[in-house]
Amino acid sequence: MTRALPEITSQERKRAAFAVAAGTTIEYFDWTIYATLAVYFAPLIFEDQDPTSALLQAAGIFAAGYLLRPLGAVLLGKISDRLGRKPSLTLSVAAMTLGTLLIAVTPTYAMVGVWASVLLLIARTLQGLAYGGEFGTVAATLREVAPPERRGRYSSLFMVASAAGQGLGFLVLLILQSSLSPEQMNSYGWRLPFILAVVGAVVVLYLRRQMVESPVFLAAEASKPKDRGQLRELLTRHRTAVMLCFFAVALTVPAMLTFTSYMQKMAVTSMDIPPRSVSLALLAVLTVYGLASWLWGRVSDHLGPSTALAAGFTATAALVLPAYFLVINSGTAVAVTVASSAVAIAVSLSGAVQQTVFAALFPPHLRALGVGLSHALALALVGGTTEVVALSFAKANNVTTYFILLTVVTAAGATIGFAIRSRLSRTEILPIEKLSSTDPSRHEAQDAESAG
Template identity: 40%
Template structure:
């Protein structure tokens, strides 16, 4: 049991740093955005920053293919170590990048390149870490233990927001815009070096070793395409789930500022509190899936998200910075937890070990790149066009797609490929 905990901790700690580095960009975009683009209004700078955030997601399918294939051929440990090294380099590049005033259009080009490197890293991280943590967890508590992937994913976002709150308290707005925004990227790069060392001490999973001994013939692509139904289910679940996730986590901070009229500090504080509660929800919902089944929770998300999107976003757009707005946001994150707590494990249980990392990572990365990663940009574009409510209905439709996928999914708790390989 102690060895299993060490393995889970090793995978989770790396996941925490990976996602901290990824979300630091979004958390501090309101401050560094104007430094990388020609002078203009705040909405234009937010749109430009969101566009690069979205473009970074386009690299995630490539990263999921490269590192997913690496994980299925060379091992989960090797892929996890490589992904955190790539994230370190991307964060360090942003930390030292020159601004538009210094080098002109080269500044956004450097920012874009760094974000593409981070996109490759995160694209490979999800599938490899979901596979690793699901394979080392015992079947009885797999939903609970694997939920710590999203505990650390949300924890990374929360740490980025916590650092933002701290810097907002210690520095004035001008200093944050001038140079303070570089601090979180320096911190991320240093933490990634520490995690690189930590991940070199992980032990490869038994499932990978068995898969290498019993690998079926054919190329990796042909073996992956032998599971079209599973690939489509993962893609559809991710399309709705990731869009909801990025709407109510990453974009929410900007939505509360630009639409509800909150100050940056009020929006950051509310987001941080809501994310802390949300993070603590993950093991609870993960344990519930061990008792009730994975499909039950996914159906709960599909129904709840489809019905709640429009009224919830409408109410949040009119909410005041008091307890009522915060409680509403936490309620939305509770619905989301039915998906995120078991997102990794339910996908890992659908695929055989010889294509598990790639089967989990590739359709997930495609769904996130198309729908989740573009959430901020699409929302801001609707707002810029004066049709903000159109975004609410778009999110509703995609939640319905996730519901259809959940209806087509057998309960993987009772039919896990991790045990039947």
Template identity: 35%
Template sequence: MSASAAPPTVTPAARRFALIGGSLGNLVEWYDWFVYASFAIYFADSFFPGDNPTTKLLNTAGIFAVGFLMRPVGGWVLGRAADRHGRKSALTLTVTLMSVAALLIAVAPTYGQAGYFGALVLLMARLLQGLSIGGEYAASATYLTEASARNRRGLGSSFQYVSMTCGQLLGLAILITMQHTLTTGQLQSWGWRVPFVLGAVFALVVFWLRRRLTETEAFTEETGGGSDTARGSLKALWEHRREAGLVMALTLGGTVAYYTYTTYLTKYLIGSAGMAKSTATLVSFTALAVFAAIQPLAGTLSDRIGRRPLLITFAVGCTVGTYPIMTALGSAHSYWSALGLSLLALVIVTGYTSINAAVKAELFPTRVRALGVALPYALANALFGGTAEYVALWFKDAGHEKMFFWYVSGCALVSLVTYVLMPDTRDAALSRAEAEAGTGARPAPAEAAG
């Protein structure tokens, strides 16, 4: 593509289809990922013997955390694939892997049928899911951000957490429906397998949809400039190691807070507040529905005032608010009190979730954008996000549950320092075409020289 060539025109309809297609696929990916946590209270007995319910949940939470260990591998392998072969091909591959993993969980034998072999199948499926989701985050974050108009990237990227949260909501809706139609014994015996079968079917539908997506303008422009053997390589990422470090630091507080108030919340309300399982599930469902609805509002706000104000607001709120919110939730016995506190926490977390995909994508040039988002983000999640629930249960089992609240606040404080010191990324150009449009946007690192 010559320097004087006009960038191709992308119609609003094409952008909408790209956002819808990318978001629906992301929804199914995260449905499969989170449904494990939602149904763990019912299938923990199937794979681990013993009489201590907290120990059984620790075992299932441990396997949940182990799945995160594969996310850096998935981020590296599939992030590289997205930078070298396109966002579309990587998105198609991730949903295929997730479908296979869901089927494995659905057919895994119980402890009574095959001893610990069933737990081994569960572990292998979670590792495969970790590989898939490690690439999914980067590919979808990059795709949704690149496919959005420059002045609406905050809005476009917010749909990543809209779809992620809707994936959780779908899982919770299925759980609530099954809680009202099946007995607890039926759920523990065979009912927990149903959502995994559905997840595999949903993934097949998304595979068909993603095959029909169009590649982003930024990637097409990059590959049109000739062969680049370093594209998507660790060597190319090393050239942007400062930005990679920023991704890890800005992710730390956000991922711990997100998993605390989403996947762990239901277990906390049941185990610590003494709330009925069905009531706790309904609290989580309602709070997450509101949470999903406000993501685009916050994303749009960031397009007007910048990314840093929202990130800083989240980090301050999480640092000072976690202890009182979690303490109050531990004493909440009614639906409305628990819902109000949960919504307060999730509104604070929205300052991170609504725009983090755009911020990370805006830090890197096209040739290493997917890998730059994927690998450091996956490492931060493996170390902190995936272990949040396990750390919480460990403190509870040790008799020091409130220490976990300080842990969450400390992680948010680290990210707060990062947000204060980092530049605002809203005006970064994601491609040469955007930079040549002459609207004052600054190029992403090393992009102008391309």
């Protein structure tokens, strides 16, 4: 028997979307400041007196955060599909807040010895679990609270928020470096961004506690909790959707990581571009990325989200080599900015809609778990290895070969994008979401519209 979706007001939809996006901003802000401030806190927290060794230990804990994401995706994905989107989102930001607070107050090695690094590991464990559980529930929530005709723009909020979080992280770093001396940064300055992140996370925790529950989850709640969020069902009956989502992320994320991370290091080490100029270039790229995501989200509501996903993957593959050759032939900060921005615009076309498209691949009772686990596994594979592979090619003086390989990999991702578009065009409407024409949420499972 079909159960009608509870109606929610336009303001409730917007508040829920804002609470989700605010949490994403804090997540990416924290991830960014850890990576950029490690040069200051690593020598203070780890035993080894060699700064390079200390940085490697900090990087190891950073990578552990990626490896823990799949576990977080399973734990919080199950909570989301069984108990609700709201409890999962609230729990994830609570863990995120606690982890960030631990980093902000972690004592130095000189104070407590090896316990300093243990505390840092605990903090990153909490954050890794929280971040791993965020993506799937965020994707499910943004799709389920959005009006059917605005799924693209609601989905784009994730990428807009992630770009804002990264941009704010770099901006805060630039301000601190300009305002404080190196001694002050080493003493207490590096802690300030983490304290700021804690304040932001507390605000997000309040917003998420006040947000409305997903009407789609409330309708699905008619089934028994034990029948929802089952890993065995996901991996047996929906393994094709899991594989499509996994490869869509694993084959396309390296392009964006290359142009926002590795490209900046290549500009400093190989082209002797001043670090400050590279930082400003990255800020410009992130700004373009956020604005383009906002725009593409609106365009996709007319084009069709899954069409936009496939088109974005294809455009990214087509731009990788031209962007690379522009940078090496020019060797200027302007070229780095223009090339990386062009790739960012292409990536944002697919990134803006990935939440709603990936969510459409799974039924509501497995949605957060399915999207979250697929995404987390892909990031665990490529998140910490893309730059290592790029640096290995650079060490062997084969940078061009790396970018050719990156083009091939991204083109393979484009074929996955078209496979997802084809699959969604054949998807039938889920019975639980076949509602009357007067219900504004009646098309929740009408995933065929995603094919455009």
